[in-house]
Amino acid sequence: MANEPKKLSREAYGGVKGEDYIPFVPTTENIPETTGYSIFFGILFAILFAAANTYLGLKVGLTISAGIPGAILATGLLKSLFKRNSILEANYVASLAAVGESIAGGIIFVLPAIILIGLNLSITTVVLVTIIGGLMGVYFVTPVRRYLIVQEHGELIYPESMAQAEVLVNANQGGSGFRSVLKGLGVGVVYKVLSGALGLWSETASYVIAAYQGTMIGVDTLASLLGVGFIVGTSTSALMFAGSLLAWLSLIPLIRFFGLYAPEAIFPSASLISEMSASAIWSNYIRYIGAGAVAAGGFISLIRSLPTIISSFKEAMGGFGKGTKSNRRIDEEPSVVWVLAAAIFGFLLTWLVPAIGSGPIGAILAVFFSFFFSVVSARMVGVIGASNNPVSGMTIATLLVIASVYRAMGATGVNGMKVVLLATGVVCVAIAVAGGVAQSLKATFLIGGSPRKIQNGMFVSLAIASVIAGATVLLLHSAYGIGGEQVTAPQATLMRLIVEGIMTGKLPWTLVIVGVIMAIFCALAKIPILPVALGLYLPISLNTAIFFGGIISRLVEKRFKDNEAKKDEALERGILISSGLVAGDAITGIFIGIFAALNIRTDFLSGIIQDEVLRNIVSLAAFIILGLWLYRYCCNIRKEREV
Numbered sequence: 001m002a003n004e005p006k007k008l009s010r011e012a013y014g015g016v017k018g019e020d021y022i023p024f025v026p027t028t029e030n031i032p033e034t035t036g037y038s039i040f041f042g043i044l045f046a047i048l049f050a051a052a053n054t055y056l057g058l059k060v061g062l063t064i065s066a067g068i069p070g071a072i073l074a075t076g077l078l079k080s081l082f083k084r085n086s087i088l089e090a091n092y093v094a095s096l097a098a099v100g101e102s103i104a105g106g107i108i109f110v111l112p113a114i115i116l117i118g119l120n121l122s123i124t125t126v127v128l129v130t131i132i133g134g135l136m137g138v139y140f141v142t143p144v145r146r147y148l149i150v151q152e153h154g155e156l157i158y159p160e161s162m163a164q165a166e167v168l169v170n171a172n173q174g175g176s177g178f179r180s181v182l183k184g185l186g187v188g189v190v191y192k193v194l195s196g197a198l199g200l201w202s203e204t205a206s207y208v209i210a211a212y213q214g215t216m217i218g219v220d221t222l223a224s225l226l227g228v229g230f231i232v233g234t235s236t237s238a239l240m241f242a243g244s245l246l247a248w249l250s251l252i253p254l255i256r257f258f259g260l261y262a263p264e265a266i267f268p269s270a271s272l273i274s275e276m277s278a279s280a281i282w283s284n285y286i287r288y289i290g291a292g293a294v295a296a297g298g299f300i301s302l303i304r305s306l307p308t309i310i311s312s313f314k315e316a317m318g319g320f321g322k323g324t325k326s327n328r329r330i331d332e333e334p335s336v337v338w339v340l341a342a343a344i345f346g347f348l349l350t351w352l353v354p355a356i357g358s359g360p361i362g363a364i365l366a367v368f369f370s371f372f373f374s375v376v377s378a379r380m381v382g383v384i385g386a387s388n389n390p391v392s393g394m395t396i397a398t399l400l401v402i403a404s405v406y407r408a409m410g411a412t413g414v415n416g417m418k419v420v421l422l423a424t425g426v427v428c429v430a431i432a433v434a435g436g437v438a439q440s441l442k443a444t445f446l447i448g449g450s451p452r453k454i455q456n457g458m459f460v461s462l463a464i465a466s467v468i469a470g471a472t473v474l475l476l477h478s479a480y481g482i483g484g485e486q487v488t489a490p491q492a493t494l495m496r497l498i499v500e501g502i503m504t505g506k507l508p509w510t511l512v513i514v515g516v517i518m519a520i521f522c523a524l525a526k527i528p529i530l531p532v533a534l535g536l537y538l539p540i541s542l543n544t545a546i547f548f549g550g551i552i553s554r555l556v557e558k559r560f561k562d563n564e565a566k567k568d569e570a571l572e573r574g575i576l577i578s579s580g581l582v583a584g585d586a587i588t589g590i591f592i593g594i595f596a597a598l599n600i601r602t603d604f605l606s607g608i609i610q611d612e613v614l615r616n617i618v619s620l621a622a623f624i625i626l627g628l629w630l631y632r633y634c635c636n637i638r639k640e641r642e643v
Contacts, residue, residue, distance in 0.1 A: 009022075016153075021150075032086045039092075042095070067436075105389075110399075111129065113496040119414065127470055134429055158385070198602060198604055233553050247290070268284055292518075295515075332451055362406070370427050370431075377391070378438035402424055403502035406419065
C-alpha cells in the first residue's frame with residue numbers, strides 16, 4: 001500500500017502516552033508470530049549467540065549484542081528463503097536470539113570462578129543455574145513491565161530496543177530507511193574486518209600521561225560503541241564520561257600520589273602502587289568504588305520506584321486466576337501465577353537440588369536479589385542498552401551480601417565458597433536475562449507483538465541454549481585453562497578475589513562505602529546516579545567512545561537547530577545508520593569469535609604497523625573518520641520525490 005509507513009512513527013520515540021501509542025502492527029491486524037519457522041530459528045540463533053558470546057566473554061570480558069543482528073538475520077532468512085514477511089515472526093526470532101547473549105553474560109561472570117578456586121564445574125550445574133536464574137529473570141520483569149515499557153514511554157530511551165525495532169521495520173518494509181541500515185551494516189562489517197579480524201589497527205587507542213602520575217586516557221575504537229553513543233544521546237553519554245574522568249583523572253592519580261612511596265602493597269592489591277599501571281589501579285581499587293556506587297544507585301532507584309512496583313503487583317494480583325484475557329495483543333502478559341511459580345521454584349531448586357545446595361538462607365537471598373536486581377536491570381537497559389548493562393557490578397553487590405551471610409554462619413572453606421558462588425550465579429543469570437527480556441519487550445511493544453509469547457519463548461530457548469553455553473565453558477577450560485593467558489575470564493577472576501576476601505575476612509569496605517557515598521551525593525544533587533556510577537565502573541576507553549557518538553548526535557542537532565523538520569530527519573537517519581553500525585560490528589564479531597574458537601588465525605595484517613604509537617594514531621584516525629562519515633551522512637539530507 002502506497003501510504004504504508006516505511007519506518008517507526010515519531011510517536012515511537014515519545015510525544016504520546018504509552019497507553020495511546022499505536023504500534024507498527026496495529027493490534028487489530030492479525031499476522032503470524034509464533035510459528036514453526038520463528039520457533040526453530042529463534043532457538044537456533046539463541047544457541048549460536050550463546051556459544052559465541054560465552055567464548056568472547058571469557059576471552060576479553062565483553063559480550064556482543066544479539067538482538068540487532070538477530071533481527072537482521074531473522075528478516076533476511078525468513079524473507080529470502082521462506083518468502084515470509086511477518087515482522088512479528090522476525091521480532092520473535094530476534095528476541096529469542098537476544099537471550100543467548102543474556103545467558104552467556106550471566107554464566108561467564110560467576111561460574112568459572114568455581115574452577116578458579118580449584119573445584120570442578122559440571123555442565124549439569126551450569127544448566128541448572130541457568131534455568132533457575134533464567135526462570136526468575138524472565139518472569140520477574142512482568143510486574144513492572146507496564147510501568148517501564150508503557151508508562152515510561154519516551155522517558156526511558158531503551159536505545160538498543162529502538163535500534164532493533166528500526167532494523168526490523170526497515171528490513172521488513174524496505175525503502176530508503178532500510179538502505180541506511182544496510183549502509184551502516186556494510187561499513188560496520190568492513191571496519192570490524194579491518195580492525196578486529198585482520199588486525200590492521202588496534203581496537204583500543206590509549207595514551208599514558210607520564211607527567212600526571214602515569215594515568216591513562218583511551219578510546220575503544222569500535223563502530224558499535226560509536227553507534228550506541230549516537231542512539232543514547234549526549235546527556236547520558238556525557239555523564240558516563242564524567243564518571244570516567246572522575247575515576248581516571250582524579251581518583252587514580254590521587255591513589256598513586258599517596259601510594260607512590262608506600263613500602264608495601266596496600267590491600268586489596270598484592271603489588272606496590274608504585275609498580276602498578278593506571279589500569280591495574282582501576283582494576284584493584286576503583287572498580288570496588290564503582291561497584292559500591294552501582295549497588296547504591298540500584299537501591300536508591302528501587303526505593304524511588306517502590307510505589308509503582310507496589311501498584312504493579314496490586315494490578316497483577318487483581319488478575320489472579322482470571323488469565324490474561326485482552327483484546328489488545330500488546331497487553332498480553334504471563335499470568336501472575338508464573339511470577340509466583342518462578343519465585344517458589346527458584347527458592348526450592350536453589351535450596352534442594354544437590355548440584356547447588358545453597359540451603360534455605362542462600363535460596364531466600366537468591367530469590368530476593370534476583371527480583372531486586374531484575375527490576376533494576378530492566379530499568380538500566382532503558383538508559384544504556386543491554387550491551388553496557390553493568391551485570392558484574394550488581395553481581396558484586398550480591399556476592400558481598402551472600403558471602404558475608406555465609407561467613408557469619410561459619411561457612412568459610414572452599415565448599416562454602418562454592419555454595420556462595422552458585423547462589424550468586426543464579427542471581428547473575430537472572431540479572432542478565434531480565435535486562436535482555438526488558439529490551440526485547442520494548443521492541444515488541446513498538447512493533448506490536450505479544451509480551452506473553454515473547455517471555456515464554458525466551459525461557460524455552462535459554463533452557464536449550466544453556467547446554468551449549470556450558471559445553472563452551474568446559475571446552476575452553478579443557479583446551480586453554482580458564483584464568484590463563486588465553487582465557488583470562490576477567491569478571492570471574494574478580495568474583496574469586498571477592499569471595500576469597502570475604503571468607504577470609506579481607507575486603508576493601510572503605511572503597512565500597514566511598515562508592516555508596518558518591519551515589520548518595522548524586523542523588524542529593526539531583527544528578528542521575530547510574531550513568532556516573534557506570535563511568536566509575538567501566539573502562540574510560542569504552543565511555544570515551546560512547547561519548548564521541550553522543551557528541552556527533554549533538555553536532556547534528558546544532559547543524560539543524562533552526563529547522564526542526566530537518567533536524568528530526570537527520571537524527572532519524574543517524575539512528576538508522578547507527579543501528580547498522582552496531583549490527584555490522586556485532587555480526588562480524590561473532591564470526592571472529594567462531595574462527596578464534598576453531599583456532600583459525602585471521603590477523604594477517606597485524607604486522608604491517610608494528611610501532612605502538614603509530615598503531616594508536618591509525619586506530620584513532622580510523623575512528624574519527626568513521627565519526628565524520630556518520631555526521632556527514634546524517635547531514636546529507638536530500639529531498640526525495642514521493643512515490
